[in-house]
Amino acid sequence: MKETLISAVAGSDYFGLFLSIGLFIIALKLKARFKFAILNPLLVSTVLCIIVLVVLDIPYETYRDSAKMLSYLLTPATVCLAVPMYKQLKLLKDNLAAVAIGITTGTCCSILSILAMGKLFGLTGDHIATLLPKSITTAIGMGVSEEAGGIVTLTVAAIIITGILGNMIAETIFKIFRIEHPVAKGLALGTSAHAVGTAKALELGEVEGAMSSLSICVAGILTVILVPLVSGTLY
Amino acid sequence: MKYVKEVAWIMAFTFIGEALNKLLPLPIPAGVYGLVLLLAGLITGVVKLEDVETTGGFLLDTMTLMFIPAAVGIMSVTDILIPVLVPYLVIIISSTVIVMTVTGIAASLILRRSEKKEYKEAAE
Helix, strand or coil: CHHHHHHHHHCCCCHHHHHHHHHHHHHHHHHHHHCCCCCCHHHHHHHHHHHHHHHCCCCHHHHHHHCHHHHHCHHHHHHCCHHHHHHCHHHHHHCHHHHHHHHHHHHHHHHHHHHHHHHHCCCCHHHHHHHCCCCCCHHHHHHHHHHHCCCHHHHHHHHHHHHHHHHHHHHHHHHHCCCCCHHHHHHHHHHHHHHHHHHHHHHHCHHHHHHHHHHHHHHHHHHHHHHHHHHHHHC | CHHHHHHHHHHHHHHHHHHHHHHCCCCCCHHHHHHHHHHHHHHHCCCCHHHCHHHHHHHHHCHHHHHHHHHHHHHHHHHHHHHHHHHHHHHHHHHHHHHHHHHHHHHHHHHHHHHHHHHHHHHC
16 A cells, blocks of 8 residues: 555656655755755755655656656756856956966866875776766766766766755855955856856856856866876876 | 747757757767857847846756756765765865865955956056
8 A cells, every 4th residue: 555655656747846846945944944054955955855765765766757857957057057147248258367267277176186185095097087077067077087987977976966065165165265256256166066056156146156157168178178188197 | 928938049049059969079068058059149139138038047046956856866876886985075075175265266366456456547
């Protein structure tokens, strides 16, 4: 009885969609109530969702298929990042030096820090290659990882963890290091935490959102160019 | 019919992006092609801001939600993630903090310098 009930519910085309949105709203309420950085809505809703699936013994694939609409909207949403960029075009042009230097320094730091720490931890080449694209958007990162000999499914996990973490720590980092300019905040979020960071940047403001959107494109392409230059040292 | 028109524009750019992603041998995702083309469309005036603004705003406002299915997907790789979880987490956390801080500080320094210059120029 219980099994048939669960499989009937989980078999609904809207089960995953409803579960994700419902848990996200609960997570937003928790965040509003307790205000701890750890209660990041994306993190909390993800954890709650995994708990629900494990407890009810629903396979990930069933959930994924019924939440497909959410992932499906990600490409058109990425396309729409052009809107805040267009609105802030003048600001973008006026700050070209900060944009170029910020994103380039950040991307180089990302690759070098992963290389250095990977070697320090004695990780094998394929694991370092897996982590190298962790700060860029999933669709580009998967290709970079594969090209460098990484484990693509783990790269996807690393990218998502990076995004959630960036989303979570941004405001604290900006406070500690006195990063106050909206342009700098946007560049920092987009370069370190790709589209998930950009979702945070859009919450902070339109300038932050526009700069973060630009960073996704530039950091992504820069990583595609730079990783093959260092991947030879991995093996 | 405002939304119909907006959705049509956004889907058109999404579709062209997807097509370019399939046709061109570059590792650039469909969304990034679509983003660059929509930006070019807005700059050249082919698309007007009000043709995409409301629906675009809706999609950006709900974007965080769209990452949940991929994030929940981590549960399907736990068997290979657990053995490397500790070094992975240490590297991801430190590297993300480093990248965010360095990018933010580098950009702040340049912004401060150019703002000083503008201020001086305005004073002169």
